[in-house]
Structures are given as C-alpha cells and as structure tokens.
Amino acid sequence: MLPNELSNIFRSKQKSYKMVLVLSLIDEYEVNHHNLIFPLNKVAERFLAYYRHRSSIGNPVDAPPQRETSSWNDYTLAQTRTLLKTPIDALSSIFEFNNDQQTITFKSSIMDQLNDKVIQELKEYALNELDSYNNQLTSNEIGAAFSLQNTLTEILNSYLHAKTQTFANHPLGVLFRQTIPEQLRKLPFIDDNYKIQGSIGQGNWANIPWIAIMDKRITGTTQQGQYIVYLFSEDMRNVYLTLAQGVTLPIKEWGRKEAYQYFEQKVTEMRDQLPLESMQKDDNIHLTTSGLGRDYQVSTVAYMRYDQGSIPNDEQLLADLENVMNNYKLYVDSLTQEPVEENEPTFEYEELGPLDPLTVSPRVEQIKAFIEQRGFHYPTGLIENLYLSLKTKPFVILAGVSGTGKTKLVKLFAEALGAIGSNHQFTLIPVRPDWSDPSDLLGYKDLSGAFRPGLLAEVLVDASQPENQHKPYFICLDEMNLARVEYYFSDLLSIIETQEWNNNRIVTSPLINQDSLRSEDQSIYGDLYLPDNVYLIGTVNMDETTHPFSKKVLDRANTIEFNYINLQQYPNDHRAEQQEVIVAENQFLRSEYLQLVDVYRDYSDLVHKTTEKLVKINHILEEIHAQVGFRIRDSICFYMVYNQRFQLLTEDEAFDLQLLQKILPRVQGSSLSVKRVLLQLMQGALGKSLVVNDLIEDASGLYQKWSSSQGEEDARHPQTGRKIAFMLRRLEEDGFTSYWLS
Structure with a gap:
C-alpha cells in the first residue's frame, strides 16, 4: 500500500504532466541501477519522448504550453527542462530540485519509505491516473462516428461497475456532460433554442443518471419546468425516453404533497393536449422505489422504454427522439402564445446550471x-x-x-x-x-x-x-x-x-x-x-x-x-x-444546502457516518455541557459532502479540520472534567486508546511528544491532536485552558 504522502499526489490535475513526470523518473530508476538521484536532462528526454511517441501514433495528447509551437516534434529539450519546473513545483511535497546540480530527488522523509514494491505501486498508480486522463482526451475527440445505440448500450452495460470505481474524472462523466450533449446538438431537429445537459451525479454516483433537452424559453434547469430527458433505471435494465417535469424547486417551494398534486394535474393536462403517438401514457415507468426516482415517476407525462440487450438501431432511436421533440415543441408553442396560468410556478433559475x-x-x-x-x-x-x-x-x-x-x-x-x-x-x-x-x-x-x-x-x-x-x-x-x-x-x-x-x-x-x-x-x-x-x-x-x-x-x-x-x-528562485x-x-462559492434534507437523499451514507462520529463526541462533551446541536451537525455534514463532491481533501483530513474548527473552540475551563474531555477527544484524534485515568494527574508525556511533532506521525486527525496537546499543556501549566489562548 502506498504511503499517505504518495497516495493522493494526482488528486488535482489539469494536465498529464505530473503523471508523465513520475513515470519518467521511475523509468530512469529502473534502467539506472535503482539510483534515486535523477538528472533533469535524462528525465526531460523521457518526458519529451512520451509526448512525441503518443503524437506520432495519432493518440490525443496535451499540446505543448509554448505559444510558438503546437507540435511536440518541434519542442526542444531546453523548453522541456523549463516546462518540468511546473510539475516539479506541483509535487514539491515529495520532490526536491537541486538547481546547482540540476537533479531531482525524493524528499528524505519519502526516501525512507521507498523500496521496489512501493515504487512499483507508485508506477501503477501513475499509469492508472494517466490512462483515465487519456480516456477523457479520447472521449472529447469523439466525432462523426457517434452512435446513440452504442452509447446507450455502453451506459447500461457499464454503469453499475463504474459505480464501484472512483467518481472524480471518470470517463462516463465526460460522456454524459460533454460527448452526448455535443452530438445531440448536431441533430437537424435540435436548434439553438435548446439546452442539453447530462449528469452522473454531483460528487458521488447518481442512482439514476440522466440526459436532458430543455427549451430555454420555458426552462433552463432540470429542477423545474417541462423538458425531455433520458432516464436510466437504477438497476440499469432499462432507459426511458421521457417527456417529464422538473421536481426539485416545486417540492422545495411547496412541499412534496402539494408538489405531487401539481405534477399529477400537469400530467393530465399535457396528455389531453398533445398527440403523444407511439408513447406510453401510463404510470408504469419503473426507475426505483423511493427518493428522487419516485419523484421522476410521478412527474412523467409520457415515455418510451428501451430494454438492456435490445436497444433499437440508430435510425429508430432518432425517429423516436424526433417524435418526442415534436410533441415538446407543440407544448412550448402553446405556452409562448398564451398567458401563463396563475397556478403555474415561475421559479427563477441561474443560466449556468449546477456547479460541475x-x-x-x-x-x-x-x-x-x-x-x-x-x-x-x-x-x-x-x-x-x-x-x-x-x-x-x-x-x-x-x-x-x-x-x-x-x-x-x-x-x-x-x-x-x-x-x-x-x-x-x-x-x-x-x-x-x-x-x-x-x-x-x-x-x-x-x-x-x-x-x-x-x-x-x-x-x-x-x-x-x-x-x-x-x-x-x-x-x-x-x-x-x-x-x-x-x-x-x-x-x-x-x-x-x-x-x-x-x-x-x-x-x-x-x-x-x-x-x-x-x-x-x-x-x-x-x-x-x-x-x-x-x-x-x-x-x-x-x-x-x-x-x-x-x-x-x-x-x-x-x-x-x-x-x-x-x-x-x-519565494521561488525562478519566475512562475x-x-x-x-x-x-x-x-x-454560494451554498447549495440549507437543511440536511437537501443532501440526505444523495449522500445518506456520508451523513450517517459523520453523524455517528458526532454522537460519540457528544457523549464526551456532555460532561462539560458543551454538546453540539443540529446546527453544527448540519454544518459539518455539508462540509463533508462538499469535500466528497469536489475531492479536495481526504475524508479524514476534512473531518480533522471540522473537529478543530467546530468542536474544540467549545472546550475551555480549569476543571478535571475539562481535562478528561480533552484526553478522550485525544483518543479519537490518535485513533487508538489511552489510559485516561493514568494521564489525569500528569499528561506531560503526551503533549511533550506532540511539541516535537512526533505525535503527528500515526494520528488519524493530526491537526486536532496537536491543538489538544497544546490545550492540555496550558491547563497543566496555567490552570486554565481555551482554544483561544496562543
């Protein structure tokens, strides 16, 4: 298993440079007698060779950053050496660059953990991340060969397996958000009036992924209004082409009971108004049994069902889509020519749609x-x-x-x-x-x-x-x-x-x-x-x-x-x-959640996991009457959800910061109860048991270890542990402690 310092180095990536740099170093290591001092010139040669080779065989590749050339074949070794300073800086947590000797080495703290097995695991990690990145580039270049039949079949066959993989940067995300919308926009019966958007979830895999076509004259968001949407059932046995309604804003504004009444009224109205030929006009659409899937089912006007293993050919699929589009156009025309009824919701929306x-x-x-x-x-x-x-x-x-x-x-x-x-x-x-x-x-x-x-x-x-x-x-x-x-x-x-x-x-x-x-x-x-x-x-x-x-x-x-x-x-010795x-x-920056119900449906596992941790902490804080309430629980859950969506920190790092920022500021005093609470919280921060009764009289051994940074090495939540150690020291030396004392 990779050391923690190496396991997340590609968490943020805008280009392939970091992965190729690491692979170039490892290649040099394998052919140069396992030497861990890498000459910059040799690494630059391998780095440049990768991009030249991939370009020569016609595979998509990041273009060179220099404006004076668009080809890696024209890119010089000197330019490559300069370019490498960017990924080296980005990986400064594990690498050191010797400007005098023009060499790259691992930091000493990393060097101590390296062996052939770790380096091989690092190589596999870099290769996997690079393959994932290159798959995105390939997906972005899909062009005229696009087949709706093949695409729907691929999604139904691969989605459940994909849900067991890392969400961030997954090729299916590119397929839903970019490739499919781009190809649908090319169809002759879809013009500039339409906004096309697809989603596999926000930060975590959605149970029901979708691809929507919206007429911007009546809605620009899937949260309200009427639009066309491909809905994939949770078990991936079916995909439904539907004429449907947005559910999020009506439910948020009116509550589920009144919103459902509105959906049912609108379904009846549209079924009476439109021809809906060849479409099912019943309530037998089966996406899931609860949650947002149930909302979709109630709000669906009409649909066509395609079963896994028997998806029609492209000609039939496009004919079906054009048929649904014609019905949708009739409905939109009726709205734009007539006044909006008083009971029609007129929620505003942001043109930008949900944050990607x-x-x-x-x-x-x-x-x-x-x-x-x-x-x-x-x-x-x-x-x-x-x-x-x-x-x-x-x-x-x-x-x-x-x-x-x-x-x-x-x-x-x-x-x-x-x-x-x-x-x-x-x-x-x-x-x-x-x-x-x-x-x-x-x-x-x-x-x-x-x-x-x-x-x-x-x-x-x-x-x-x-x-x-x-x-x-x-x-x-x-x-x-x-x-x-x-x-x-x-x-x-x-x-x-x-x-x-x-x-x-x-x-x-x-x-x-x-x-x-x-x-x-x-x-x-x-x-x-x-x-x-x-x-x-x-x-x-x-x-x-x-x-x-x-x-x-x-x-x-x-x-x-x-x-x-x-x-x-x-400051860096070279100008960035x-x-x-x-x-x-x-x-x-804007908050997207105000109540726990806003996140519970899509992130219930994370909410439960986080809440269970807070329940244990509340049992500890109860001794000094410093328990947290629903406001803090919700706030911490929102923080954890955002972090999972955006993949900025590990889960332990994020919860460590929330302990430090939302829990410890509540602890202060001079009593033995305060000390007992701090020691119990320290147990959680360390992730292992302490003999609290033995430390009540003298905890100096504990905080002295942290003052020399030795306590951070194995701690689950090191920042919280370090602060608790400081608070314990103030309590023993001054007779009073508080988060706010420096």
Whole structure:
C-alpha cells in the first residue's frame, strides 16, 4: 500500500504532466541501477519522448504550453527542462530540485519509505491516473462516428461497475456532460433554442443518471419546468425516453404533497393536449422505489422504454427522439402564445446550471497558484479548507497570532477571484474597540431623521443589484474581537439563521426596520437583506487582550486557525508564469444546502457516518455541557459532502479540520472534567486508546511528544491532536485552558 504522502499526489490535475513526470523518473530508476538521484536532462528526454511517441501514433495528447509551437516534434529539450519546473513545483511535497546540480530527488522523509514494491505501486498508480486522463482526451475527440445505440448500450452495460470505481474524472462523466450533449446538438431537429445537459451525479454516483433537452424559453434547469430527458433505471435494465417535469424547486417551494398534486394535474393536462403517438401514457415507468426516482415517476407525462440487450438501431432511436421533440415543441408553442396560468410556478433559475464538481479542484489550484505567485505561502490544505468553509456557510473566522497573514489571505483569496477594492467586491472594515451596537456596521439615523448607512450596508446595497447578483462580494472584518462581537454583530448573526430559498436564491429577513426609515430611504434600505453573494470573513488575534467568543458566534462560523507558520518558506528562485485572475461567478462559492434534507437523499451514507462520529463526541462533551446541536451537525455534514463532491481533501483530513474548527473552540475551563474531555477527544484524534485515568494527574508525556511533532506521525486527525496537546499543556501549566489562548 502506498504511503499517505504518495497516495493522493494526482488528486488535482489539469494536465498529464505530473503523471508523465513520475513515470519518467521511475523509468530512469529502473534502467539506472535503482539510483534515486535523477538528472533533469535524462528525465526531460523521457518526458519529451512520451509526448512525441503518443503524437506520432495519432493518440490525443496535451499540446505543448509554448505559444510558438503546437507540435511536440518541434519542442526542444531546453523548453522541456523549463516546462518540468511546473510539475516539479506541483509535487514539491515529495520532490526536491537541486538547481546547482540540476537533479531531482525524493524528499528524505519519502526516501525512507521507498523500496521496489512501493515504487512499483507508485508506477501503477501513475499509469492508472494517466490512462483515465487519456480516456477523457479520447472521449472529447469523439466525432462523426457517434452512435446513440452504442452509447446507450455502453451506459447500461457499464454503469453499475463504474459505480464501484472512483467518481472524480471518470470517463462516463465526460460522456454524459460533454460527448452526448455535443452530438445531440448536431441533430437537424435540435436548434439553438435548446439546452442539453447530462449528469452522473454531483460528487458521488447518481442512482439514476440522466440526459436532458430543455427549451430555454420555458426552462433552463432540470429542477423545474417541462423538458425531455433520458432516464436510466437504477438497476440499469432499462432507459426511458421521457417527456417529464422538473421536481426539485416545486417540492422545495411547496412541499412534496402539494408538489405531487401539481405534477399529477400537469400530467393530465399535457396528455389531453398533445398527440403523444407511439408513447406510453401510463404510470408504469419503473426507475426505483423511493427518493428522487419516485419523484421522476410521478412527474412523467409520457415515455418510451428501451430494454438492456435490445436497444433499437440508430435510425429508430432518432425517429423516436424526433417524435418526442415534436410533441415538446407543440407544448412550448402553446405556452409562448398564451398567458401563463396563475397556478403555474415561475421559479427563477441561474443560466449556468449546477456547479460541475470537476471544475472546482482546478479552480482551487489556480487560487493557490495566484497566491504563491505573489510571494505568499500558507499551510498545506488551508486554501481548500477556506473554500469549503465559505461554501458551507458565508461566515468564516480566521484566528491566529498577529502577523501570520490572516488579513492578507482574505485579500488575496478575493483578488484571485476578481474581487478587489476598485470594483467594490472587496471591502476591509477595521473593527474599533468602542463598537457596542450594529449601527457602526449597518448605519444609523441622524438628528434630521436621515439614514446614514454603514460600510456593510453600502456593500449589501451594491451586491443586491440585479446586475451584480452573479458576482461574489467579500467583507473582511479586521480584528473583529477588539470589541465584543455579540454587541455589534448580533443582528447579522441572527439574520444568517433566517436563510431560505426564494426563486432559486438564498435570501434572509430584512436587516433594517423599514418603519423607522424615511420614505426616500425606504426604497434603498427598506428591503435590505444579506444576499447569497456576500461572504463575511473575520480575522481575530488569539491572545489575552481580546474578547472571547460566545457559542452563539462559534455555532455560526467555521473557525480556521493557522499559527503554525514556517518562516523558512522563500519565494521561488525562478519566475512562475503569471497566474491569471479567475473571474468567478457566485455559483462557485454560494451554498447549495440549507437543511440536511437537501443532501440526505444523495449522500445518506456520508451523513450517517459523520453523524455517528458526532454522537460519540457528544457523549464526551456532555460532561462539560458543551454538546453540539443540529446546527453544527448540519454544518459539518455539508462540509463533508462538499469535500466528497469536489475531492479536495481526504475524508479524514476534512473531518480533522471540522473537529478543530467546530468542536474544540467549545472546550475551555480549569476543571478535571475539562481535562478528561480533552484526553478522550485525544483518543479519537490518535485513533487508538489511552489510559485516561493514568494521564489525569500528569499528561506531560503526551503533549511533550506532540511539541516535537512526533505525535503527528500515526494520528488519524493530526491537526486536532496537536491543538489538544497544546490545550492540555496550558491547563497543566496555567490552570486554565481555551482554544483561544496562543
């Protein structure tokens, strides 16, 4: 089994360079008497030879990065040596580059774990990842030879087996999201009015994958409206070509009972209105017995069923699709020529559709590269953690000692996404020690009765404008615990909890009492709420000079601590290619889940697994009355689901961060009960038993081991363990401990 340091090195990949680099090193190792010092020139020769050979036999391959040539045959060895610095930097966690000797070696910590068996496993890992990547390139180049019959047959025959494999970057994802939509758009009876979209799930395999054709004049999302969709049964015995209805938004808006009544009414209406020749007009579509599959069955107007092993030929399949399209066109024409009935739902939607999980990891890597290109370095996993935390809830606290770069991180993260001060998408608000109520943030009425908006209110007004709702806005509350957060921030904390879905946007209750405003102010500030494109990030210093946080604050935020700064991180000795700013749509950051029911159907296994862990932790916290409630349970589950969808961290890494950010900040005190709780939590962090009673009197051996970094080696949750060790030390040496003491 590969060491942990090697098992996830290809988790993020934008090109094939990292895999080919590793394979080139291993080839050099195998022919050069197992020498683990690799001359850059030899590696570059093997690297270039791979791309030249693959190009020469006509296989798809990543094009060279240099603009002056599009052929690997014209690419020089010198250019290749320069190119290799990019994947070497990307793998800096395992490789070291000696600029003087122009050699590559494994880091000493990795070298100690290497043997022929490990290197062979690393080779197989790289080959598998490279094959998967190349399959994507091949799928992208499928052209005129496309066969709908062969494609449907392939899906029915392979999908159940595919579900046992890694979801991220699977070739079936490319087939559903890109290849099939691209080919269907070429059909003569499908024009620019139609949006075509396919899905195998978001972050995890869907039980019922689908391919939808939507007329953009009545819907641009599968969550509502009427459209055509191929639905694959959960057992993969059948695929149904259906005229169907979107179920997600009606159920979310009305509840399942009322939504089902609407679906049934619409089914009856459309069956009476349309010819639906050669289509089944009954309720015998069988996708699954529960969940979203049951919703699909209730909302289906008419269908054609194709059975595994007897899929018709392309001519028949295309004739069937054209028939369904003709019925769909008749229905759309009737809607566009007649007024919409009063009981017709008119939910709004985002044109961009659902966030594609495959795009998230490359974007996060771009953010990291942007920050590093500006000469700043942050601990491994911090940017991924910040992204997941903001995605979970738009309020994050960055905690640490002064001078660790908290405020700079917020500014750089926002800047990497195109949010800067000059376009008003980034605002720094320094907190003053004398703040005692929300007026400093939101505003106040002057003696004449006119409303004087605070900085926060001005940002919210700008972010709420229709033309700006797709842009992310960042507000950095700098040193937010110089004043008591509960005093000046209480209104915002309460408002965050009123989030709800409305027309496919997340809205809150109004922030300002409209009755107290003059008529001329009401039009601007009367309906002011916290929109879903505003992200609040507070920086706090962890020392005795600042105010502590209450559980009301901690429950509503992820608290990210980074005190462990490596001063020996230096700027690269070569200039990286200038990293472009990502002009991000708000969809990239916006929360997609507000209640646990939003994720339970698709991620029930992960929700149960995470909740069972929290139940055990609650039994421990009960001794000091610090148990977590539903709000924290849901928040942690959302964080874990996003992480699984986007494949940014391992499951243990993600849960480690949630323990550190959502559980430990609740623990403080001077009693033996607090110490007992910390020791029991340490057991979970280590993943092995401790003799708690023996450590109650003296735990110095435990935390001294962690202070020398020896405790991290075998810990399941090393960051949590390290923090607990520090808290235990403060308790024994000072008689009191808290997460917030530096």
